[in-house]
Each structure stands twice: as structure tokens, then as C-alpha cells.
Amino acid sequence: MAGEDEKGKGKARAAGGGPPKLDRRDLLMGLSTVPALGLFGYAWNKQRQYQQARAEAATAPPVAPADLQEINVALIGAGAQGQVLTEAMLRIPGLRFRAVCDIWTEYNQKRVVNTLKRFKHEVNGYEDYREMLDKEKAIDAVMIATPDFWHAQHTIDCLKAGKHVYCEKEMSNTLEGARSMVLAARDTGKLLQIGHQRRSNPRYIHCYEKLLTEAKLLGRIVTVYGQWNRGVTPDLGAPDRYVIPETRLTQYGFKDMHQFRNWRWYKGKGGGPIVDLGSHQIDIYSWFLGANPSHVMASGGQLYYDPKTHEWYDTVMVVYDYDTPLGPAKAYYQTQTTNGSQGYFENFMGDQGTLLISESEVNNAGSLYRDPNAPAWDEWIQKGYVSAPQLQEVKEKSDTGAIADVRESVAPDRHTVPVALRDPYHQPHLQNFFDTVRGKAKLNCPPEVAYETAVAVLKVNEAIEAGFRLSFKAEDFKI
Amino acid sequence: MRDGGPDVEGGLGIAGPRELGDVRRFSHEAMATSFEVYAVHPDERYAAQAAQAAFELTDRLERELSRFVPNSDITRVNHLVAGEGARVGPSTMECLVIARHLFDLTGGAFDPSIGTGLASLELDADDFMVRATIDGVQIDLGAIGKGYAVDLMAELLEEWGLQHALVHGGFSSVLALEPPPGRDGWPLTLSDPGAPSRVLARLSVCQTALGASGVRKGDHIVDPRTGEPARGRKAAWVALPRPARAGAEASAEGPRMAAAAVTDALTTAMMLLSIEEIAALCERSPGLEAWVLPESVGGPPGEADLIYFGGRL
Structure with a gap:
């Protein structure tokens, strides 16, 4: 066990060979230079599992495997934050973008639509989210990255249209808005994840x-x-x-x-x-x-x-x-x-x-x-x-x-x-949302x-x- | 937004900023250097907002391209083992594709993997996938990323209507757009990195990328082809005209013709390639120009002459 009889062991052990007995100095000297912490335990395995999951996700073919239910997604709000979410989602397998909605049709909407088309997502652009909800019946989940004062209305309307919602923080600019979002999620039984991605x-x-x-x-x-x-x-x-x-x-x-x-x-x-x-x-x-x-x-x-x-x-x-x-x-x-x-x-x-x-x-x-x-x-x-x-x-x-x-x-x-x-940064939180949509996880930030x-x-x-x-x-x- | 001052750094500078009275200047730290935008525009606030948008783009690129950022695309690529793949963003893929092209073009003298096996990375530009076929490939886009950022910043400034502009990253990667009104080009100098006051050439350029690479006394760069330190070169500069289709997005036909990224990468190669190889490369690349400052042999330091390659003379 580390910590006992700390002095003067390093050289003797090194000279003596045999199975190394770990002492505190070894820990100090060895592990601190081995970031992988290859000897023991949790962190290494955890990191390894995480990396393997990531690698598997990354090497997954662009067409989702049969057991991975493809999720149809739409984005409302294609500004800076919407673009950050889009970039992260492009690295998550099993998603199919269907629509992008932004009132800045001339610039941000066009930019995100073009990016998605380069990744072979045939998306339609909309100025009005209600028109999008009317026309895009296949959408399973909507990502909302609009200004805070729009969050409540966008979220509630999407939930009521039967969509799961990932909404950026702050949930709303008013507590009344935030409260109505919680209630809408309860009433509709649809998922609502708020974007506190940490x-x-x-x-x-x-x-x-x-x-x-x-x-x-x-x-x-x-x-x-x-x-x-x-x-x-x-x-x-x-x-x-x-x-x-x-x-x-x-x-x-x-x-x-x-x-x-x-x-x-x-x-x-x-x-x-x-x-x-x-x-x-x-x-x-x-x-x-x-x-x-x-x-x-x-x-x-x-x-x-x-x-x-x-x-x-x-x-x-x-x-x-x-x-x-x-x-x-x-x-x-x-x-x-x-x-x-x-x-x-x-x-x-x-x-x-x-x-x-x-x-x-x-x-x-x-x-x-x-x-x-x-x-x-x-x-x-x-x-x-x-x-x-x-x-x-x-x-x-x-x-x-x-x-x-x-x-x-x-x-x-x-x-x-x-x-x-x-x-x-946002990828694990998005992944948690989509895993929950597939029934394989629990939301990390419910409303x-x-x-x-x-x-x-x-x-x-x-x-x-x-x-x-x-x-x-x-x-x-x-x- | 700093005031003018001596603008010579790393052997490439802007001559006489004081003469450029109407030019506004904005600075931003990123990629371990200082990026600057020089622009002529009547509205100071608008120009500042455009520059800020360009700087935010640079920050985003750094987050994707830097090997020092733990969750960048490049860090993910650098952690791949044989058989693994990582999906990357469009910018990372494009930068890697350009890098790979220049690696081939220069016979490995430009090598962002520094001998760890760039050719063993499969770049699937259709699916934005990078796959490793061997372990341990380590990418460092330091010699091309600044130039690539400068290219994209220039496109953004044009989108904002700032055509009369010059963008640079640490003065080692410069892209001149339209010149200030009334001038035929942006005045640039090439100077001896060992003695910055010794101006070797004065240029006036527009719609042109210029890159510089150099070593100060006692420094050296390692030749990725041999792993040995390279000697005999003090500095190299490369100029390439910007393609007419400026702002053209990358498409299925290939990456955008990113002139500053290309010159940035080529300067590194020009520090290593032989005089004959440089001459041959310029010969078969229309518009490409290069200047090389050899290490002075014998004679007093700093007196070696600049060698020019290209069609200008």
C-alpha cells in the first residue's frame, strides 16, 4: 500500500528486480509521468470506454446500423449557438437533419443549410417555425437555439406538435416562460433537455x-x-x-x-x-x-x-x-x-x-x-x-x-x-438527449x-x- | 486597433504604415500569434465589427485545428490508432486535404506530420472522415493553419464589403486584397530575419498571398524527410496570386484554392528544397514566385544575396 515507509526504497527495488512493490515514491515518480495511469482502475477504464465508444461512433458507417433508430431532427435558430450544436451533431451517428429554421434567411440559415448539404443532409430552410412544423411531419426532435425570449413559445409549440426538444439555456428570460416549458413537457410527455452541457x-x-x-x-x-x-x-x-x-x-x-x-x-x-x-x-x-x-x-x-x-x-x-x-x-x-x-x-x-x-x-x-x-x-x-x-x-x-x-x-x-x-463541448449532452429519445438513457438536464x-x-x-x-x-x- | 510602429517581424513586413493614412487596423491574439486586419472603410464601427467577425472565425478555427486544444479535430486525429476513424469539420478536412496535396507536391519537404506518416491517414472528403491505417500519426498544422485562417478571414471581409483590405497572421502569412484607393498595391517589405533593418526587397501587391519562413541566428529547422537539422537557408518567401474565383466555396471538385494556406506551407518547404527543386516547382506552377536568402558563407554576416524564382524578372 502506498504511503508506508516512504524513504529509500526506489533504488533497492530497482536493483533487486522481481515483482515491483508499489510505494509512494513510485506513485509520485511513475504515475505522474504516465498520464494513462495504465496500472489501475477506474479512470483508465473509464477513459478507455469513453474513447472506444467515441471511436466506434466515429467509424460507424454514415448509414445508421439497423438497430440504431434514425432520428429526424430540425434546428430552429441557426446563429452562433445553433452552428455550434450543428457541428457537434454532425459527429453523432444516427441523426438525419430535415429542416433548418432561421429568420436570417439571407445569411445564417443559408450557411447552415449549405453545411448540412455538404454532409449529405437534404434539408429545407424555413423562416417561420410554424410552417416548418406544418410541413415537416417526419421530424422527431427539434433543437432550439433562438434568443431567450423565444424559447418558451418555440419549445411549447414543438412539444405540442409531438416533438422532443433540446432547448438552449437560458431556459427562458422569464420564470413564467420557464415554468410553462416544464408544464408543457409534463403535459405532452415529450422529452425536454435544457442545454446546460456541463x-x-x-x-x-x-x-x-x-x-x-x-x-x-x-x-x-x-x-x-x-x-x-x-x-x-x-x-x-x-x-x-x-x-x-x-x-x-x-x-x-x-x-x-x-x-x-x-x-x-x-x-x-x-x-x-x-x-x-x-x-x-x-x-x-x-x-x-x-x-x-x-x-x-x-x-x-x-x-x-x-x-x-x-x-x-x-x-x-x-x-x-x-x-x-x-x-x-x-x-x-x-x-x-x-x-x-x-x-x-x-x-x-x-x-x-x-x-x-x-x-x-x-x-x-x-x-x-x-x-x-x-x-x-x-x-x-x-x-x-x-x-x-x-x-x-x-x-x-x-x-x-x-x-x-x-x-x-x-x-x-x-x-x-x-x-x-x-x-x-456540447456533444455528450446532445448524445445524452438522443440516447434518451432512443430509450437508452435518462436526461441529464430535464426541465x-x-x-x-x-x-x-x-x-x-x-x-x-x-x-x-x-x-x-x-x-x-x-x- | 494599436497605433502604427515598426512592422517588421519574421522577415516580412508592411512598409510605411504611416503613409497609409486612411487604413484602419485591428489586432487579435490567436494561434500563438497576432492576427491583424488592415482595411479601408468609411465607417469605423462597421469595419471593427467586420474585423471582430473575422477574429471570431480565427478563434473557431484554432479550436478545430490546434493540436494543443484537447477536444479539437486534430487532437482527435492525433489519438487515432490503426483502424480507427474520426469525423472532422469541413475546415479541418479542407486544411488536411490541402496539406496532403502540398506534401505530395514538395516530396515531403512540407510535412505537417513531421515524419510520423501523413500518407497513412486516409482522408475521406465526402464523408469528412479521417482514418488512420497506422498508429501514432501526429499532425501539427502550425505551418499551414495560420495561412488557412487568413484565407477564410479574407473571404469573410469581402462578404462584409471590405474589399480594400490586407490580413495577416504574425506577418508570416499575409493576404493582400484590393489596394487602398489611389494606390496600385499594398506596400510590403522582405527583410533579413537576422537584421530586420536590412530590407531586401520592396513589393507592392494586391490579390496576392505572401508567406515567410525564416530562422534567427543559431536556430534551425528539422528536415522531416531525414530528421536532420537543415542548414544553408536563412529565410524563404513565397508569393501566389489569389484565384479569380475568390470566395468560391470548396466543392465536390476539391478544396478551395486557399492561396495563403498554400504559401504558408510552401515557405516551410522552400527552407529545405534545393535551389534546383525550387526553380522547377516555380517553373511548373504559373504565378508562383519565391525568394530565398541563403546562409552567408564566408563574408560578413547578413550580406548574402536574395535569390529570386518566378516570372516577375
Whole structure:
């Protein structure tokens, strides 16, 4: 067992040959240089299974095998997010695109239709989703990536037309909208998955199921902080030859092309950065803490951009209170749009350890730190739940056979999350949705779960306006 | 959106930006370098939005093409074992098809797999599938991806109506579109990478891609055909006119004629190919031009003469 009698074994064992007995130094020296963790356990197998499934999916012939029921899909909303979903779906076997709907027929609709045709999907383009639902009877599932203020109507109409729906977050720009979506899903019995895609990310699932729930590596989480920072960018524009006629914009609820392109900043259309960005991560706060917030206080402002075209807050700082099963906790979150330093991440801090994770592995590879007084993690390292610690000092002094020189000031051991996501970020969440359509899985983000997050997130803008701490009641999160 | 300054980097620069009074300039970091758009347009805000759209395209391409991004297409390809396949996006497939073509054209002097077996990857462009027939092929599109991004950025700027523009990625990959009004071309310089103030050539170009590759003193590049360090070249530049059918989408007939991607890749090859091979390649490729700066032998450093290949002289 690792951890016992740690000193001076390396050389003797190496010289003696025979079956290697694993000691802590081997773990430190060996495993940290073998990212595959080939010796033991869970993570390796998990990663391998995941990669095999991926490889099988990738090598599957373009025509779905007989036992794979082909799903006819349509997309409503072919903007940036619709294109991200399309790219990910093109890598999932067994899907047949039938239709693409977008009111920007001259540009985004055309672009996505052309891409799909290159992949041999014979799709029809529509401006009006109702016409699409009328004509495309074969559609089984609809992907909705329209502006937030359209989500409820698009989702409900599709559900009532008998389609399963994958709808982007934020579920809706209003709680009434979100609530009506939950009820429509219940009434129709159709599936509704909301696009909080981290819920299906194998790295996040590993952290939740293995590191926090089973191994309890963080002990009791008392504080959390996270951020999504972005640098200054100009407002979104459009090529002037492809501007949408005003009558069409008005018909679909936009006062002009600027609002159509920048709806996220407008009240009554989107919710500003706290909803666009914060929602993803505040969703993880509740998931990992096992509780919805009890209180929220927030400060925000229109500090930088033209308030006439940026009606929502460009800078938001929030503090939530939680009553978790293990005790009270507080969580901080910030989003600002004037400096992208350190990008986005979530940092969970327990009395026994810390987990720093980001959806973007480039941004942050996922780090774990053990409190020096916490029980050793050797068991979890051996099981492959966490990587062996990365200890630069040990490597440099490897020929001494010592773990470290006692006089050294040693940085805390940094462990990493040994599960990688190789697919586009949204692919596992989409796969989970289609697997559920086929009756082979359970939704990772059903509308009831997304509703809880919408309650927590939409309240931030309310708290900023109020200027004081607001409280949640348990029944606020229930429908 | 920075102010002007010395614009010479990596042996290829824009001469006299101060003379280009009406030209707006926008910068963005991506692919470990700085991308810039120079454009002439009366509306500053509109030009900035167009540039931003072009930069977002570059970021998207980096997410698909970079081997340093854990869930990029290229990372997935780099993890394939023999018999496995991965579906990739249209941009990745097109970039790989162009790379494969240039690998063949240069006899492997341009090799984004650096000797690990590019030819052992099957590129099924109809189904956007990349299949590995051996283990361990490692693709690095660093020597072509910037150029490919520059090509697509230029198409996007034209779509926005910014015809009078120049786009570059780290000055090693430049694409000049229509010149600023009243000029016959965008002024570019070729300079000695060891002594950037030593301007070797001044060009005025439009609808042309220009690529540069060079080594600073003491550096070398490895010849993927032999695994040995290559010597004897300080820098190489390649120019290729943009095809008339600019903006033409890739089609069933093949990938788009991505002039900047091609020049980007060819400069790497020109650092390795013999003088005779370069001459032959330019001979049979109408419009292709190349400049090579040999390592000076004997004589004072930095004094070797530029060798020109192509039809201009």
C-alpha cells in the first residue's frame, strides 16, 4: 500500500528486480509521468470506454446500423449557438437533419443549410417555425437555439406538435416562460433537455460522482468562487448586404438589426452576461453543493458600454448563501466584459481540499489540492480517480531516493482530473438527449433541474435592482 | 486597433504604415500569434465589427485545428490508432486535404506530420472522415493553419464589403486584397530575419498571398524527410496570386484554392528544397514566385544575396 515507509526504497527495488512493490515514491515518480495511469482502475477504464465508444461512433458507417433508430431532427435558430450544436451533431451517428429554421434567411440559415448539404443532409430552410412544423411531419426532435425570449413559445409549440426538444439555456428570460416549458413537457410527455452541457461532460460527472460524492475529497465545501471574464469586443454587426428587412425584424420581435444581433444585452430579450455566462457555472454550484441557494446579494452596473444599446449589466458580482446537506456555504461569482484575464472556471473549496475546474481544459486543466491535514489520497490515486501529484522537486532530486529535502519550501501537491473530453463541448449532452429519445438513457438536464437554475440566476438581476439581499423559499424552486 | 510602429517581424513586413493614412487596423491574439486586419472603410464601427467577425472565425478555427486544444479535430486525429476513424469539420478536412496535396507536391519537404506518416491517414472528403491505417500519426498544422485562417478571414471581409483590405497572421502569412484607393498595391517589405533593418526587397501587391519562413541566428529547422537539422537557408518567401474565383466555396471538385494556406506551407518547404527543386516547382506552377536568402558563407554576416524564382524578372 502506498504511503508506508516512504524513504529509500526506489533504488533497492530497482536493483533487486522481481515483482515491483508499489510505494509512494513510485506513485509520485511513475504515475505522474504516465498520464494513462495504465496500472489501475477506474479512470483508465473509464477513459478507455469513453474513447472506444467515441471511436466506434466515429467509424460507424454514415448509414445508421439497423438497430440504431434514425432520428429526424430540425434546428430552429441557426446563429452562433445553433452552428455550434450543428457541428457537434454532425459527429453523432444516427441523426438525419430535415429542416433548418432561421429568420436570417439571407445569411445564417443559408450557411447552415449549405453545411448540412455538404454532409449529405437534404434539408429545407424555413423562416417561420410554424410552417416548418406544418410541413415537416417526419421530424422527431427539434433543437432550439433562438434568443431567450423565444424559447418558451418555440419549445411549447414543438412539444405540442409531438416533438422532443433540446432547448438552449437560458431556459427562458422569464420564470413564467420557464415554468410553462416544464408544464408543457409534463403535459405532452415529450422529452425536454435544457442545454446546460456541463451536466453531461465526463470530466464534471467524474468530479461529482467520484471525487465529491464517493471519495469526498473536498470534505465539506464551505466556499465557492468562479468567474467568466471577457475582454472588450465591439457589438455584433452584420454584412450590410445581408441586413434583414425591417418588417421581418418587427414581425419577430426585434426593433432593428442591432437588437437582432445583440439581443443578449436587451431587457425583455435576454438577461445579460450573468444569464449568458453565469448560468452555466451557477448551475454547477447547485449541482456540486447538492442544494439550491437560500439567499442572494448582488452588485452590477452598466460601467463600460453604451447603456442605450447595453441595457443589462456589463459587470456583475454575486454572493449566494446555501444550506447544503453538510452545512452552510457561500459562493461568489463574477462576470465582467472588459478584461478576459483568466477566462472562466469554478473553484470549490472544502475543509479537506480544493477543486479548480473549467469546461475549457486550455483555460484550466482541472486541479485538485489536498489540505495537508486531510487523509492521504493514495487510495484514490491508485483507483485512478485523481492523478498522482505533480511534484517538481521530487523529479529533480530523483537520484537521492528521497521524497524531498526537509528544508525545502514545497508548494502544495497539485493533482489533476484524469478524465479528458475529446469531443466538442456540447456533444455528450446532445448524445445524452438522443440516447434518451432512443430509450437508452435518462436526461441529464430535464426541465425541472434547469428551472431551479433559472430561479437562482434570474434572481441576480432582481437583486442588483433591489440593492439588498433577497431570499429564496424552498417552494420557489418547485413546480 | 494599436497605433502604427515598426512592422517588421519574421522577415516580412508592411512598409510605411504611416503613409497609409486612411487604413484602419485591428489586432487579435490567436494561434500563438497576432492576427491583424488592415482595411479601408468609411465607417469605423462597421469595419471593427467586420474585423471582430473575422477574429471570431480565427478563434473557431484554432479550436478545430490546434493540436494543443484537447477536444479539437486534430487532437482527435492525433489519438487515432490503426483502424480507427474520426469525423472532422469541413475546415479541418479542407486544411488536411490541402496539406496532403502540398506534401505530395514538395516530396515531403512540407510535412505537417513531421515524419510520423501523413500518407497513412486516409482522408475521406465526402464523408469528412479521417482514418488512420497506422498508429501514432501526429499532425501539427502550425505551418499551414495560420495561412488557412487568413484565407477564410479574407473571404469573410469581402462578404462584409471590405474589399480594400490586407490580413495577416504574425506577418508570416499575409493576404493582400484590393489596394487602398489611389494606390496600385499594398506596400510590403522582405527583410533579413537576422537584421530586420536590412530590407531586401520592396513589393507592392494586391490579390496576392505572401508567406515567410525564416530562422534567427543559431536556430534551425528539422528536415522531416531525414530528421536532420537543415542548414544553408536563412529565410524563404513565397508569393501566389489569389484565384479569380475568390470566395468560391470548396466543392465536390476539391478544396478551395486557399492561396495563403498554400504559401504558408510552401515557405516551410522552400527552407529545405534545393535551389534546383525550387526553380522547377516555380517553373511548373504559373504565378508562383519565391525568394530565398541563403546562409552567408564566408563574408560578413547578413550580406548574402536574395535569390529570386518566378516570372516577375
